[in-house]
Amino acid sequence: MARATDHPEDRVSHVDHTGSPIQIELTDGMQSEEGSTGLPEAGDAIDTATFEQILEMDEDEDEREFSKSIVFDFFQQAEATFDKMDAALETRDLEQLSQLGHFLKGSSATLGLTKVKDSCEKIQHFGANKDETGTRDEPDDDVCLKRLRKTIEQAKQEFHDVEKVLRRFYHDE
Amino acid sequence: MLENPTDENVVRWGNEGDSFVVLENEKFTKHILPKHFKHSNFASFVRQLNKYDFHKVRHNNEENGQSPYGAGAWEFKHPDFKANNKDALDNIRRKAPAPRKSNTAADDIMIPTQQMDLVNTQLVATQQQLQQLQERYNELSVHHSMLLQELIGVQKTVVNHEHVMQNVMSFLHSIDAQRRRDSRVLNPFPQAGAQNGAPDGVAQPAEDDVPASPLQHASKLLSETNADVMLNPRNLEHMNEVSLRMNGTLTTPPPDYVRNGPRPTSRGTAPPSASSQSSMRLGDIDGLVYPVGQTNGIDPMFSEHIHNIPYAMPPKPPETADPQMPSAAARKKSHQIDPGWIRQPQILLVEDDPTCRRIGGKFLYAFHCSIDSALDGLEAVNKMNAGSKYDLVLMDIIMPNLDGVSACHLIRQFDQTTAIIAMTSNIRSDDISMYFQHGMNDVLPKPFTKEGLLSMLEKHLAHLKRPIHTLEAMVAPPMPALAHTSARQSLKDEDSPGKSPATASNWNSPAQMSGVSPVAPSVPDEYMSTVGAVQGNAVAYAVNNAPMPPAMAYNSSPQLPVPGRAPQGAHRRQISDISGGDDMSSSAKRQQMYAPPVRPQPMNPMQRPR
Structure with a gap:
């Protein structure tokens, strides 16, 4: 777990290197909105309604103890899951990948992290030898693995984007 | 002298x-x-x-x-x-x-002669009025019973259709099941078969979706409507009985009849209108009747009716009114919600994902529930089997060790009553039907919202809700029914034609008749309009949230699936029977509100016996 905690910084810096324009946008949006709503504004990366109802459970609006711990636990959980995904990619364990995708899908959905959730859903489908909507079979494992690799990278990217927004929201940078 | x-x-x-x-x-x-x-x-x-x-x-x-x-x-x-x-x-x-x-x-x-003459004329006039009244009343009674017969006939037809539909449905279901079984055989992931496809719900062939979805939907609809229809004919027939009774004699029906008659049929909306109508008519009478002291017939009936109607009615409205209130309120204020439990509900949260578990637990905590959690299906089954009693189980579906569906299946081997709610993002229709097949009572889609969770709780833990809450909720309801109870007098003017027909039709004669009586000459209009309303206002019924059963059944009110209703344990069924209204709650929303009615009953003991 210690490793997982260290990870976010690595990832964030990595993302910064790539200089993704999307992320800058997100960050700007967040800052401009922060003053008015106090909620992290991350475009369609975060479903505000879902996230808001978690924020509502905070007893103290400054500390945000509850939601903060949930969100930060989720960071760890996500990092750990991504690691497992990478490992499963190595061993071509599609079933494991599907389960991992489902697992992360559940928690990201609960937090309202829409983009991450969508990618995880695709991972779940690809792992199950399906196309990305889960409606058609894709019997070729190689095709699935290729798609998985791509989607997992995408999911990581999206996760780190939203992680940055959230960390900023919780004044943890 | x-x-x-x-x-x-x-x-x-x-x-x-x-x-x-x-x-x-x-x-x-x-x-x-x-x-x-x-x-x-x-x-x-x-x-x-x-x-x-x-x-x-x-x-x-x-x-x-x-x-x-x-x-x-x-x-x-x-x-x-x-x-x-x-x-x-x-x-x-x-x-x-x-x-x-x-x-x-x-x-x-x-x-003196003049006075005598005056009295004479008055008497004659009164007698004429009485006769007119009598005629009109008879006429109305005939109409009413005709309508009732028609209605009963229609209901029977509907029930028959329902049965046919059910047969068709079960046939389709078997075909569907067959198909799924077949496709499962073809499924490249044989593991899916192990737990009835549960662990791998998503992996199921997508083709199944197409036929299953409408099937699922239809069966849900059916299960909703059916419950309603099944119960209602009784009410109608009862009403019919009452009306026949009243046809026979001009005397007022015994109070209990009055109570029973309108109550079951006219779900809240009608009764108040009845009372208000009659009270309004009373006012008319005061103004219009000749100053002829005691005329036979009219007065006694009046006081009787007025007595019976209003007092019999009020008990009902709370039930109907209540449903909409709490939900509306609860939906708005989302912070710390006290749903008003009699005691803290014991909830078992079965969830492997810590994030979901924590958030779900937090929400439940906010709803004043006591939470126990299990990390997977196996742990849940063990807990239940070890004798832990829960009022509700929230069950994730895809979990390590033992998935939710299998866990539910196992739990159902020894516990038929505890409500088990599937908590899942796999809400495709074939998934859902599988959940129900294995004894789940309901499905809470993931990611769940606080409102969704709360309404689920209120729906399935209706028996734990506190009546006081009901009362509080009733205080400021915008509903006419409600207002009627508290201030039926003040409402008489607002009585909309749409509602009065209901009154007239099920309560029928008394209100009607007394209303007509004093105003013999001017009556026709009124009379006509009422009758017309009775006949033509099916629409109004529906709109008014259906005082009449048939309207209820096909009412457009929020129709959330309540499939859980049917499969639910015996005790739940009972409750709904007792409450007499539960059956009508065809939506999760209504139902959740509906629950309260069960509890308020002690306050209205007279309406309890059905």
Whole structure:
């Protein structure tokens, strides 16, 4: 777990290197909105309604103890899951990948992290030898693995984007 | 008055004691008449005397035509009017009077003619009114029972259709199941088969979705409507009975009839309108009825009805009203919500994902529930099997070790009653039907919202809700029904035509009839409109949230699936039976509100016995 905690910084810096324009946008949006709503504004990366109802459970609006711990636990959980995904990619364990995708899908959905959730859903489908909507079979494992690799990278990217927004929201940078 | 010595020089007995003499016409008129007859008109006094067969004694044949009492004296004679024979007074009757009037009149013999005439006319008018009323009432009763018959017939047809539909559904289901089984065989992931496809729900062939989805939907719809329809005919028939009863006699139905009659059929909306209607009519009567003291028929019925209707009704509205209230309120304020449990509900949260578990737990905590959690299906089954009692189980589906569906299946082997709710993002129709097949009571889609969770709790933990909450909720409801209870008088004017028909139709005659009665001449319009409303206002019913069962069944009110209802354990079923209203809650929303009605009952004991 210690490793997982260290990870976010690595990832964030990595993302910064790539200089993704999307992320800058997100960050700007967040800052401009922060003053008015106090909620992290991350475009369609975060479903505000879902996230808001978690924020509502905070007893103290400054500390945000509850939601903060949930969100930060989720960071760890996500990092750990991504690691497992990478490992499963190595061993071509599609079933494991599907389960991992489902697992992360559940928690990201609960937090309202829409983009991450969508990618995880695709991972779940690809792992199950399906196309990305889960409606058609894709019997070729190689095709699935290729798609998985791509989607997992995408999911990581999206996760780190939203992680940055959230960390900023919780004044943890 | 004749024996009063002070008036002797004005009026006295005749010399022979068989007549009386008015000696001084003027004084008699001014001073004595008013004392005894409330008027001072000698002419009318004389007319009255004539009516009672008194005759002026003429002295024409006597010498000079002079009366022995003086020139201005009037002497009146009646064969039975003797100073020494008071018994004979009873024989003094009005000439040719209507039997009833004679009775009244006999008591005060000297009623002046005008008054008598007035009374007469009034009586006749009243009688006419009564007759008209009677006719109208009969007519209405006939209409009403015709309508009822029609309705019952329609209901029976609907029920039959329902059964046919169910047959078709079960057939389709079997085909569908067959298909799924087949496709599962083809499924590249054989593991899916192990737990009835549960662990790998997503992996299921997508093709199944197409046929299953409408199937699932249809069966849900069916299960909703069916429950309603099944219960309602009884109400209707009962109503019919009541109406027949009332047809037979003009007397008011016994109070309990009144209570039972309108209540089950008219779900809250109608009863109040009935009461308000009648009360309104009462007002009309006061203003319009002739000042004819006690007329037979009308008044007694009235007070009876007024008594019965309003008091019988109020118990009902809370039930209906309540449902919408809490939810509306609960939906808004989302912070710390106290759903008003009688005791803390014990919830078992089965969830492998820590994020979901924590958030779910937090929400449940906010809803004042006591939470226990299990990390997977195996742990959940073990907990339940070890004797832990829960009011509700929230079960994730895809979990390590033992998935939610299998866990539910196992739990159902030893526990039939505890509500188990699937908590999952796999909400495709074939998934859902599988959940239900394995004993789940409901599905809470993931990611769940606080509102969704709360409504789920309220729906399935209805029996734990506190009645007080119900009352509080009722205080400010915008619903007419509600207002009616609290202030039915004030509402009478707002009574919309849409609602009154319901009244008229199920309560039928009393309100109607009494309402019509006083206003005989002006009635037709009113009457017509009411009847028209009864006949044509099916729409109104539906809109008004359906006081009538059929409307209910197909009502457009939020139709969230309540498939859990049917499969639910016996005790739940019972509750719904008792509450008498539960069955109608066809939406999660309604149902969740519905729950309260169960509890409020102690407050309205009279409505409890069905």
